[in-house]
Structure formats: C-alpha cells, structure tokens
Amino acid sequence: DGGITQSPKYLFRKEGQNVTLSCEQNLNHDAMYWYRQDPGQGLRLIYYSQIVNDFQKGDIAEGYSVSREKKESFPLTVTSAQKNPTAFYLCASSIASRDQETQYFGPGTRLLVL
Amino acid sequence: ILNVEQSPQSLHVQEGDSTNFTCSFPSSNFYALHWYRWETAKSPEALFVMTLNGDEKKKGRISATLNTKEGYSYLYIKGSQPEDSATYLCAFDSSYKLIFGSGTRLLVRP
Numbered sequence: 026d027g028g029i030t031q032s033p034k035y036l037f038r039k040e041g042q043n044v045t046l047s048c049e050q051n052l053n054h055d056a057m058y059w060y061r062q063d064p065g066q067g068l069r070l071i072y073y074s075q076i077v078n079d080f081q082k083g084d085i086a087e088g089y090s091v092s093r094e095k096k097e098s099f100p101l102t103v104t105s106a107q108k109n110p111t112a113f114y115l116c117a118s119s120i121a122s123r124d125q126e127t128q129y130f131g132p133g134t135r136l137l138v139l
Numbered sequence: 140i141l142n143v144e145q146s147p148q149s150l151h152v153q154e155g156d157s158t159n160f161t162c163s164f165p166s167s168n169f170y171a172l173h174w175y176r177w178e179t180a181k182s183p184e185a186l187f188v189m190t191l192n193g194d195e196k197k198k199g200r201i202s203a204t205l206n207t208k209e210g211y212s213y214l215y216i217k218g219s220q221p222e223d224s225a226t227y228l229c230a231f232d233s234s235y236k237l238i239f240g241s242g243t244r245l246l247v248r249p
Binding site: 069127130 | 148170180184185190228230238239240242
C-alpha cells in the first residue's frame with residue numbers, strides 16, 4: 026500500500042529538549058511538506074522540500090529544522106527555540122511542488138510539552 | 140498576507156438534509172482551489188482541485204463550484220449522511236504552497 030506514515034502518534038517534550046518527528050512516504054513523490062495545526066486555525070506551512078537535499082522555509086519556520094537526505098524521508102526537528110511547540114503536526118507529499126498538485130497527508134503527530 | 144476564510148465554523152444537520160459551506164480567498168494570483176475532507180483520527184483526503192472560473196466538480200453526493208473573480212467557492216452535500224461528518228478544508232493554491240482555511244466542521248445526526 027502506498028502512503029505516508031508519521032511517527033510517533035503522540036510525542037512528549039520536556040523543556041529545553043529537541044524532538045524529531047518522522048515522516049516517510051513510498052509514493053515516489055518529489056515534494057514534501059510539514060504543517061502545524063493549532064485549535065481554530067488553518068494548517069500553517071513550516072517547511073517544504075521540492076527535491077532531495079533542498080528545502081525552503083514556510084510561514085512559521087522559526088524554532089524548527091528539517092533535512093531531506095532521502096526522497097522518501099523528511100524528518101522535522103522541533104528545537105528548544107520553539108517556545109510554543111504544543112500542536113498537531115501533519116506531513117504531506119505531492120508529485121511535484123507546483124500549482125494544482127494534490128497533496129497527500131499522513132495521519133499526524135500530536136506534540137505535547139511536559 | 141493571503142487570507143482564506145471558511146464559514147460557518149461548524150454545522151450540525153439532520154441525516155437527509157442538504158447543506159453547503161463557503162470558502163473565500165484572494166481573487167488575485169489564483170492558481171487553484173483545493174477542497175479536502177478530514178475525518179477524525181484519519182488523514183485529510185483530497186476531494187477536488189478547481190482551477191477555472193465557473194468550474195463545477197462532483198463526487199457522489201458532494202459537489203463544488205468556483206468563482207475566481209469574486210474569490211469564493213461553495214461545497215454542497217446533498218442528502219447528508221452520518222458518514223459525511225468531518226471537517227472540510229479549503230486551500231488556496233498560490234503556485235508553490237497551499238494556504239488553508241480553518242475548516243468547517245460538519246456533524247450529521249442520524
């Protein structure tokens with residue numbers, strides 16, 4: 026089955042700790058995205074990657090970092106610089122990063138701060 | 140700052156009712172408008188990608204229309220069923236990224 030997997034489903038972060046959210050896709054898509062959802066708000070773009078070894082900041086990149094060493098993987102690190110990390114995080118992919126391309130989403134990771 | 144608004148925020152209807160909701164978006168630099176359906180505990184799932192002014196798309200009991208000149212799209216559900224309960228998201232496609240509205244949460248009571 027082709028799709029996008031995210032792990033873990035729930036993640037707890039202690040103060041000052043960096044945590045990494047995993048995103049893997051086997052759809053052979055070039056483009057991958059990370060979004061954050063807060064209550065009452067739309068999905069906001071954190072980072073996106075159009076191709077392996079390249080990524081761009083989205084609208085709310087501060088306090089986050091990413092890597093794209095493999096086509097199928099786009100992990101997101103929430104650093105200690107992110108002061109309000111509690112949110113639901115969604116990863117998505119599309120065939121390419123261009124207009125009219127459908128994005129396919131993973132099931133999400135909920136991050137909570139202890 | 141590009142803003143995408145969806146209304147209403149939530150909607151409760153009875154099984155069998157038809158319903159509709161609105162997505163408002165900027166009328167300039169338009170590339171496409173996407174509709175997604177997001178059921179609880181599942182991933183958002185694409186419903187439609189709409190590109191041309193006057194576009195109408197249909198998938199079963201769900202249909203959507205697009206007016207790019209005035210910057211709005213309507214999503215219609217005919218004869219709502221409990222399985223239609225979900226959050227419906229629209230997203231304005233600005234070429235390299237999607238800008239999402241906050242969604243309309245639909246609850247269909249049996």
